[in-house]
Amino acid sequence: MACLLLSCAAHAPALTETYVVQRGDSLWEIADQFSMSVTELKRSNGLRSHHIYPGQRLLIRSEGRSTRSSSGVEYVVRRGDSLSKIAARFSMSVTELKRINGLRSNQIYPGQKLRTRAYVAQQARTRPSLSHVEMDYVVRRGDSLSKIAARFSMSVTELKRSNGIRSDRIYVGQRLKIRTRLQKIAMDNGPYYFSRPKAAVQRSRGYREVPPKKPIEDYRNAQNLMGVFNANITMRRDSRSQTLRGWRIVLDPGHGGRDPGAIVSNLDGNNRSVYVVEDEFVYDIALRLYQKLRLAGAEVEMTVISPNHLIRENNPPARTFVHEQNEVYNDVSVNRRNSFSVRPGLHNIVQRVKIANRFFARRGKTLFISLHADNTPTRPKGPLVIYWSRRGKIDSRSRSFARIMERALDLPDVPAQIGGRNLAVLRGNLAQAEILVEIRNVHDKGEAWALRSHKIRDSDADRILRGILNYAKRY
Numbered sequence: 001m002a003c004l005l006l007s008c009a010a011h012a013p014a015l016t017e018t019y020v021v022q023r024g025d026s027l028w029e030i031a032d033q034f035s036m037s038v039t040e041l042k043r044s045n046g047l048r049s050h051h052i053y054p055g056q057r058l059l060i061r062s063e064g065r066s067t068r069s070s071s072g073v074e075y076v077v078r079r080g081d082s083l084s085k086i087a088a089r090f091s092m093s094v095t096e097l098k099r100i101n102g103l104r105s106n107q108i109y110p111g112q113k114l115r116t117r118a119y120v121a122q123q124a125r126t127r128p129s130l131s132h133v134e135m136d137y138v139v140r141r142g143d144s145l146s147k148i149a150a151r152f153s154m155s156v157t158e159l160k161r162s163n164g165i166r167s168d169r170i171y172v173g174q175r176l177k178i179r180t181r182l183q184k185i186a187m188d189n190g191p192y193y194f195s196r197p198k199a200a201v202q203r204s205r206g207y208r209e210v211p212p213k214k215p216i217e218d219y220r221n222a223q224n225l226m227g228v229f230n231a232n233i234t235m236r237r238d239s240r241s242q243t244l245r246g247w248r249i250v251l252d253p254g255h256g257g258r259d260p261g262a263i264v265s266n267l268d269g270n271n272r273s274v275y276v277v278e279d280e281f282v283y284d285i286a287l288r289l290y291q292k293l294r295l296a297g298a299e300v301e302m303t304v305i306s307p308n309h310l311i312r313e314n315n316p317p318a319r320t321f322v323h324e325q326n327e328v329y330n331d332v333s334v335n336r337r338n339s340f341s342v343r344p345g346l347h348n349i350v351q352r353v354k355i356a357n358r359f360f361a362r363r364g365k366t367l368f369i370s371l372h373a374d375n376t377p378t379r380p381k382g383p384l385v386i387y388w389s390r391r392g393k394i395d396s397r398s399r400s401f402a403r404i405m406e407r408a409l410d411l412p413d414v415p416a417q418i419g420g421r422n423l424a425v426l427r428g429n430l431a432q433a434e435i436l437v438e439i440r441n442v443h444d445k446g447e448a449w450a451l452r453s454h455k456i457r458d459s460d461a462d463r464i465l466r467g468i469l470n471y472a473k474r475y
């Protein structure tokens with residue numbers, strides 16, 4: 001198999017494709033997206049200046065050809081390649097590249113096959129492609145064609161046509177083909193829906209992308225996305241493992257919108273600076289936790305939602321998430337005011353509590369968790385769980401939730417901590433117990449690195465889930 005792919009690779013001509021310049025693109029970004037240098041990109045298009053315009057067609061040439069194999073990616077060395085060039089292309093260090101190929105010197109020759117890491121520069125080359133999301137849906141009690149169509153942003157006609165149905169009658173257990181209008185954009189720091197960030201990575205601490213749409217439009221797109229996400233989860237639910245049935249849980253992704261939270265510098269595999277934006281990474285953990293909690297039978301609500309992304313697997317982790325200011329509060333009335341100021345920010349923290357409390361209108365088994373990753377030089381690395389306290393007054397139920405969570409997050413090498421604070425997001429909260437979790441202290445370089453890995457984000461979400469399950473067993 002590998003041999004076959006390699007022989008293809010050896011005879012394949014250099015790949016060329018065209019890319020149509022989008023508004024807001026820069027040569028730097030396009031080059032980066034297709035793993036080329038700006039010089040290469042300019043040369044292959046005969047450009048003299050850095051000036052490009054929307055609609056312009058650029059020739060993208062990828063000089064080497066990589067193929068996937070079970071043990072990673074094999075790369076065939078071409079004339080002009082050097083170890084450092086190849087290493088850079090695959091976001092590796094030269095040392096690592098030499099080590100996994102057992103090379104002693106820096107000498108390589110055209111035609112030589114090199115093993116590279118499993119994530120693929122090829123991916124970075126693929127142009128963002130728009131596609132529909134397709135899936136099977138099993139009809140449940142109470143469903144109607146119009147309900148299902150609405151849930152997936154389809155028309156009833158479309159739904160009937162794509163399933164060859166003539167009448168409006170459907171039955172429980174029937175399998176329907178769903179083809180939503182959600183446009184999925186595949187990127188290696190994605191996937192994204194409807195729109196993608198302009199930049200492929202967060203390039204500086206101050207970089208931000210101002211949302212082009214009104215808050216109400218972003219809210220509708222975000223609702224649409226959450227609808228499809230929910231329908232997917234509902235289909236995967238297993239009625240035998242509903243340990244959190246009856247629990248209502250609000251997840252509060254700590255920042256978003258105007259407020260990115262902490263932004264710290266970190267290094268990629270080539271010792272180049274990358275930046276980690278708290279709100280973008282924490283939102284991803286929140287969505288993972290949301291899914292796990294709903295699969296366990298809980299009803300879950302988010303205070304902040306995003307119009308263009310669900311769970312994101314950034315591969316390689318060097319493809320950081322960009323500070324997009326497009327997140328909105330999960331409340332239609334807030335977003336009807338057409339102003340940038342209604343987006344989440346430090347000035348409207350109380351909105352988070354309002355959204356939660358509306359969801360908690362029915363008292364009982366309710367929990368509130370605000371999710372963060374702080375940047376605190378004075379604190380050791382590891383998670384911190386905060387409950388409400390002020391001048392010796394303590395919310396004792398929240399403190400016991402915090403203690404249980406602390407134990408669930410505790411690792412031998414990275415111990416968890418606990419503390420009481422008078423935080424606005426924990427004040428006046430109607431939940432039975434409410435806590436704030438700083439899942440990692442990104443002041444520590446290793447912790448910021450860990451946040452960039454989607455596998456570690458997933459295990460972080462698992463640890464928080466463990467804390468919730470342990471609390472739910474007790475109360």
Ligand SMILES: [Zn+2]
Pocket residue numbers: 254255261262278371372373374
């Ligand atoms: Zn924070």
